[in-house]
Amino acid sequence: MSAAEKRHQPDHGSLGARGLSEENVALRIAWEMRRRGWSQERMAQELTNAGCPTHQSAISKIVNPKPDGSRRAISVDEAITLARVFGIALEELPLPLDDAEGRDLHDLTRTVTHEGRNAKDQYAHFLLAWARLRHRFGREKSRTAYEGFLAQRKVDAATAGQAISFWMDADSWREATVGYDTLQRILRAMGEGRDLTPPGEDSRWRHSVVADLVRLRELFATKIPGAPVRVVPDLIYHVAEVLVRAGMHEAAIGVIDAYDRGTAHPTDAVVEEIDRRLQQISDREPEDRLDHLENLAARIALHERGRDPRQPLQERAAELGVSIEDYQEARKVAGMHRETGMR
Template identity: 80%
Template sequence: MSIAEKRSDPDQTNQSGTRSLSEENVALRIAWEMRRRGWSQERMAQELTHAGCPTHQSAISKIVNPKPDGSRRAISVDEAIALARVFGIALEELPLPMDDAEGRDLHDLSRTVTHEGRNATEQYAHFLLAWARLRHRLAQEQSRAAYEGFLAQRRVEADTAEQAIAFWRDTDSWRAATAGYETLHRILQAMGDGRDLTPPAGEARRRHSVVADLVRLRELFATKIPSTPVRVVPDLIYHATEALIRAGIQETAIGVIDAYDRGTAHPTDSVVEEIDRRLRQISDQEPEDRQDYLESLAARTTLNHRGRQPRQPPEELAAELGVSIEEYQEARKIAYVHRETGMR
């Protein structure tokens, strides 16, 4: 069989191995990328031309539409480089089988979901905080009567108003709503940081630290709120909503939150006491792994400092706690992670 016959024989071409398979994969990838973007062959040719590889629509047609014998127009190196640039993928991904391309597409979608989901947890936290305020107010007979009177003026039937109030106050409804937030938060944690689903080699992904939330909330309720004008406090609380919900402090803090939202100052001592109680609980618990141990140490460190920046050298502070300087510094990182990451 001549070389020309071998090139035109689809069976012989398939037996040649990776080269024909790769060219077929590239052609399938081009067709797939065009479909998902809604691009015509003319648009595809324009994109390659703009990427520095002048291409005519007929060339795209010959690549994506095989001849009756199964052969396709060959793709040059320059075209392959331009294709990778247009599709926003690495050059080595271009000839991979289509299931790899589908996996990459799903991965990109999961990154989008993770990012949007993190925005959703913030909105969900604000929703729960508003619900907690409503429950707090409706538990007061005077407020409940005022709401019932308001609804009656709007010609809402008494039974309907009663059902609505009962729903907002219902313990099971509230538990279901908070459980929904916790589930969403856990899923997003499991999915990673929104940029990559796998941690760097040899590095375990750090679990979210409740100590960091408690430290942040302690600073808010012990220092910032008492020293801030009443009208500014609601905005401070708004930006701490996720930490409140994650730490489960909203029930304790709701009296303070609601008072400031209505323009009235309110003592914060009971909230600070609850935060300190939670920190002591964490510091006293038996650790199951190193992460738990560092969480416990972070809680002890926070309680020792009571929100104040220590003046002693870290080596002395570590010695007071009976730990190494490395462990002390790692625990401090956990306690103050919100400052390092810019977490609101």
């Protein structure tokens, strides 16, 4: 066997013998420890907890080279456990630190988009709760009840009035909704968070309001009227972000508030408002092909209400006077529900 062949023979005992850089691994371990604030004792304990018993002295020998530059060898089992503890792929462990830094920044971009989507969902629930307050305080009976509640707790009438005025203030409410729209716009520019680039497709395709309106129509026209009162708040909870994103939260707040208090409420007015908005989209003059498909998606949603779902697509497209290709593409637009809890 030649020397070159020997160099490529696998050795399952140590990571370095398999052609991977123990120097890079050692530097990566030290880097991961620094970014987490872990001592050598903590690192050893993490490995031990993960099923690979390790002493602090072993960590020291790995991260601190001897005078001749050599380091303690790392076994395959140790490498696998290190990767698991650090939450990285095994093949990333021996990469140069520049790659580790790049990966760390990439992970941060994913964290930002992930947490941003979570924040947007929580923001939607915040706006729904505030909208319920505005809805209830709009009735004199509710305001009187709240003032009486505060009076029993020794809150003076002026302070109670200021509290109600704050919740009802149109400028504050407008600023809150603008804040949500800003967050949504920023997250849209970030894309899905799976890479470092913004979305490659037109954002209108991914964020067509038709998809939201179609899903909300199904909820208010079919699911809520046929559901027990007690389960409706949970149905609404999971579409809070859709309601706010589509701008339907204020129109639907009467229904939302009633069901949250355990009382059924007609949904006809909400469905009518959804249909009105779909009709507006259907009637507007398209500027480009994506506009055309969105308009067609709205037309399809309005045209197929109550129709037999088994009707051939070719017949449906013909009734609307469009090609089967455009019909199918428009249906895709109406089916894109984006990053919501409604999977």
